[in-house]
Amino acid sequence: MIKKYWSGIAASLVVFCLFLVSISVFLRVYQTGPFEIYLFNWFSVGDFSVSWGLLFDTLSALMFMMVTGVGFLIHIYSIGYMHDDPNRGRFFWYLNLFIFFMLTLVLSNNFLSMFVGWEGVGLCSYLLIGFWSSNKDYLIAAKKAFVMNRIGDLGFILGLLVMILTFGSVQFGIVFSQAGLLPIGHISVVLIAILLFVGATGKSAQLPLFTWLPDAMAGPTPVSALIHAATMVTAGIYMIARSHAIYALAPDVLTVVLWVGVATAVVGAIIALRQSDIKKVLAYSTVSQLGFMVAALGAGGTHAALFHMVTHAFFKALLFLAAGSVIHGMGGEQNMYKMGGLRKLQPITFAVFLVGALALSGCPPFSGFFSKDAILLAIYQVSPWAFGVLIGVSVLTAIYVARLVFLVFFGPLRSDVHVHESPLIMTIPLVFLAVLAATAGIYHPEFEWVMVIITVSALAMIWWVTYSRYAVQVKDDRSDGFMSLDVVYSAVIVRPILVIARGLSTVMDQIVLDTAAKELGQTVVQSGESLRRMQSGSIGFYLWMITASVAVILIGLSIWPF
Amino acid sequence: MIPTYSYLVLGCILFSIGTLGVLIRRNVVIVLMCIELMLNAVNLILVSVCEPVFVFFIMMVAAVEVSVGLALIARVYRKFGTTDISTFGQLKG
Amino acid sequence: MSDIFFWVFSVMAVVSALSVVLNRNPIYSVLSLIVCFFSIAGHYVLMGALFLCAVHIVVYAGAIMVLFLFVIMLMNLKDVPEFVSKWWHFGAAGAAVAAMVFGLATHLFQSYNPRVIGDMQLKPIAQALFTTYAVPFELSAILFLSAVIGVVALGKSE
Numbered sequence: 001m002i003k004k005y006w007s008g009i010a011a012s013l014v015v016f017c018l019f020l021v022s023i024s025v026f027l028r029v030y031q032t033g034p035f036e037i038y039l040f041n042w043f044s045v046g047d048f049s050v051s052w053g054l055l056f057d058t059l060s061a062l063m064f065m066m067v068t069g070v071g072f073l074i075h076i077y078s079i080g081y082m083h084d085d086p087n088r089g090r091f092f093w094y095l096n097l098f099i100f101f102m103l104t105l106v107l108s109n110n111f112l113s114m115f116v117g118w119e120g121v122g123l124c125s126y127l128l129i130g131f132w133s134s135n136k137d138y139l140i141a142a143k144k145a146f147v148m149n150r151i152g153d154l155g156f157i158l159g160l161l162v163m164i165l166t167f168g169s170v171q172f173g174i175v176f177s178q179a180g181l182l183p184i185g186h187i188s189v190v191l192i193a194i195l196l197f198v199g200a201t202g203k204s205a206q207l208p209l210f211t212w213l214p215d216a217m218a219g220p221t222p223v224s225a226l227i228h229a230a231t232m233v234t235a236g237i238y239m240i241a242r243s244h245a246i247y248a249l250a251p252d253v254l255t256v257v258l259w260v261g262v263a264t265a266v267v268g269a270i271i272a273l274r275q276s277d278i279k280k281v282l283a284y285s286t287v288s289q290l291g292f293m294v295a296a297l298g299a300g301g302t303h304a305a306l307f308h309m310v311t312h313a314f315f316k317a318l319l320f321l322a323a324g325s326v327i328h329g330m331g332g333e334q335n336m337y338k339m340g341g342l343r344k345l346q347p348i349t350f351a352v353f354l355v356g357a358l359a360l361s362g363c364p365p366f367s368g369f370f371s372k373d374a375i376l377l378a379i380y381q382v383s384p385w386a387f388g389v390l391i392g393v394s395v396l397t398a399i400y401v402a403r404l405v406f407l408v409f410f411g412p413l414r415s416d417v418h419v420h421e422s423p424l425i426m427t428i429p430l431v432f433l434a435v436l437a438a439t440a441g442i443y444h445p446e447f448e449w450v451m452v453i454i455t456v457s458a459l460a461m462i463w464w465v466t467y468s469r470y471a472v473q474v475k476d477d478r479s480d481g482f483m484s485l486d487v488v489y490s491a492v493i494v495r496p497i498l499v500i501a502r503g504l505s506t507v508m509d510q511i512v513l514d515t516a517a518k519e520l521g522q523t524v525v526q527s528g529e530s531l532r533r534m535q536s537g538s539i540g541f542y543l544w545m546i547t548a549s550v551a552v553i554l555i556g557l558s559i560w561p562f
Numbered sequence: 563m564i565p566t567y568s569y570l571v572l573g574c575i576l577f578s579i580g581t582l583g584v585l586i587r588r589n590v591v592i593v594l595m596c597i598e599l600m601l602n603a604v605n606l607i608l609v610s611v612c613e614p615v616f617v618f619f620i621m622m623v624a625a626v627e628v629s630v631g632l633a634l635i636a637r638v639y640r641k642f643g644t645t646d647i648s649t650f651g652q653l654k655g
Numbered sequence: 656m657s658d659i660f661f662w663v664f665s666v667m668a669v670v671s672a673l674s675v676v677l678n679r680n681p682i683y684s685v686l687s688l689i690v691c692f693f694s695i696a697g698h699y700v701l702m703g704a705l706f707l708c709a710v711h712i713v714v715y716a717g718a719i720m721v722l723f724l725f726v727i728m729l730m731n732l733k734d735v736p737e738f739v740s741k742w743w744h745f746g747a748a749g750a751a752v753a754a755m756v757f758g759l760a761t762h763l764f765q766s767y768n769p770r771v772i773g774d775m776q777l778k779p780i781a782q783a784l785f786t787t788y789a790v791p792f793e794l795s796a797i798l799f800l801s802a803v804i805g806v807v808a809l810g811k812s813e
Binding site: 557 | 758761
Binding site for chain 2: 661668681698699711718719722752753768769780783805806
């Protein structure tokens with residue numbers, strides 16, 4: 001018994017200890033303000049040196065607590081979820097590695113070691129998406145996630161270079177204080193802001209780089225919950241929030257950020273409406289919600305974005321884990337059209353899923369209401385147009401969430417699987433997360449009663465309409481490949497690159513390089529043939545060559561003295 | 563009075579005579595002797611610039627070289643019956 | 656006085672060297688080489704290098720030339736063609752030698768700095784050999800040993 005679970009228990013204990021540390025750190029930051037711990041000097045090149053250190057302020061302490069808290073619950077859940085997987089040791093190994101890199105990312109006091117964490121979580125994401133490596137599609141999904149992230153990472157690297165050129169340092173304190181001395185709209189600051197945002201679009205799945213995230217659902221469900229919903233994808237949000245001192249100096253970039261976020265929110269929500277795979281719905285929903293956060297950052301609502309990031313971490317992790325529980329109970333089935341009526345068969349899962357769904361659709365008094373309210377408020381002050389669009393996206397969110405709930409938990413069961421409730425080790429973390437998702441909003445209880453009334457009535461109407469469409473009689477409106485941007489990318493980017501590459505391979509490789517290589521080889525062979533005749537074994541000729549060579553060297557030296 | 567460059571000129575003459583002998587003679591024994599002549603030309607110049615230690619070492623190495631070289635020549639002579647330099651071409655592996 | 660000896664020894668050395676190269680009979684070549692070495696020894700005396708002169712005569716005239724004579728007399732070298740066969744071989748050899756000597760001369764005449772009188776007596780040489788040049792000296796001893804072994808191995812009949 002214990003032998004079967006020891007890897008999971010050990011991994012969970014580690015994360016639990018970290019969670020305790022994070023609480024004490026948070027309390028200390030709350031009481032005495034931010035502090036830094038110097039660890040060691042990483043490297044020095046000329047005047048440029050990077051030291052490794054930990055920075056604890058409100059932002060990083062919050063992330064610390066969120067990562068370890070949600071991470072701990074997901075670890076516990078994974079013990080149950082992965083109990084019959086032969087490679088669970090490796091699974092927990094990766095999961096713990098991910099926590100390590102995520103904390104490196106979050107707690108670094110400079111951009112370069114943050115980048116180490118940034119790359120590390122990307123690596124863990126890759127490893128965990130392709131965890132079930134016997135399935136080739138999963139490996140392709142893993143590769144896709146990695147490559148898409150690399151595109152963003154290139155932006156991050158270039159941003160770092162510009163930063164080093166401009167400020168001569170990557171330490172947060174030095175960079176931000178020096179950036180404050182520059183005028184608004186200074187070219188290098190704008191460049192840094194844009195390039196860092198490119199990095200964030202990769203990691204936080206924004207347009208146009210979001211297509212890896214739905215495919216990343218190939219990984220085990222706890223991975224989707226931890227990495228692709230709660231923590232890693234919020235790294236971009238964290239990074240922009242961390243460098244708000246830079247973004248404050250680049251208002252044009254902030255506008256770009258705002259509209260990229262809005263567009264992502266719209267696209268994600270629309271695609272989520274027509275998915276048949278339960279995890280894909282949640283994945284596109286994550287894309288959409290990340291769009292909300294990025295839009296909030298673009299509107300200058302850093303606190304609103306971070307608040308939504310935390311509540312989203314709770315309820316989206318909850319939804320993913322609950323979906324994992326459903327998939328577990330259905331014996332691996334992910335197609336929602338084959339589910340139905342699960343509320344009686346999996347009552348606990350249904351209850352917690354409902355909490356998560358209501359939080360996601362922004363129903364008061366659940367946490368999502370408060371955070372989304374804060375975001376909309378922040379955006380309204382900057383751009384009423386974006387506000388209007390995001391109201392529409394909120395409606396779409398409510399619709400796809402309702403569709404999800406009704407398809408999975410209402411109506412008749414549309415397959416002949418024997419569904420069972422998940423074991424306690426999976427449901428207990430779910431209950432914890434449900435409590436968090438329901439109550440996290442009370443830390444920021446600012447709302448207006450008008451909003452409550454509007455939201456509740458709108459949600460009631462939406463749920464009533466969708467109930468008749470998806471619970472009473474199922475309307476099969478799936479269109480999985482329809483909105484896929486992959487088609488567009490393949491036509492606009494991949495195909496032309498392939499054509500160019502083929503052309504180059506013909507011209508450069510086959511004609512130029514091959515000919516050059518052949519000619520070179522031939523020349524060497526021929527000159528070898530002619531030189532071979534010199535080595536005839538005739539001592540007299542050798543002696544003559546020695547003398548002549550000495551003469552040539554001596555005369556050459558007197559002409560070109562070295 | 564002996565002119566300044568006299569020993570250098572003499573050494574160069576002896577050296578070129580030795581080299582010429584190495585190049586135009588076909589008897590390996592004579593070739594070896596011409597090499598000795600070249601070494602002595604160098605020795606003469608070295609003595610004239612007061613480098614006795616080098617001269618000493620060159621003499622040592624020359625003695626070694628001659629003894630080993632003559633042993634090799636004797637060996638080749640036993641095998642081919644001649645010391646013509648062109649027969650040494652047949653030694654190539 | 657020493658001028659006269661210089662010219663006498665120089666002419667002797669050049670003539671006997673030419674004789675070494677041009678004589679058809681190997682025995683005469685060896686004998687000419689001995690004459691050449693003795694005239695070089697005379698130059699050493701003129702330069703005041705008495706110890707080197709003694710070593711030179713002992714090593715070259717006493718040991719090396721005896722070895723040559725011995726080998727030549729052991730072998731029947733009558734049917735060896737003495738000179739390279741084709742005329743252009745001579746031309747090529749002459750051209751190469753001329754070029755090399757020209758190259759040598761361009762370098763040597765710039766830096767040549769004769770210092771005839773000096774510590775070329777036995778004591779300074781011995782001191783240098785056993786202090787500054789102790790390692791090369793020991794190495795040359797090893798070289799001699801390996802030469803002895805090599806010659807014995809080569810001289811053994813199969």
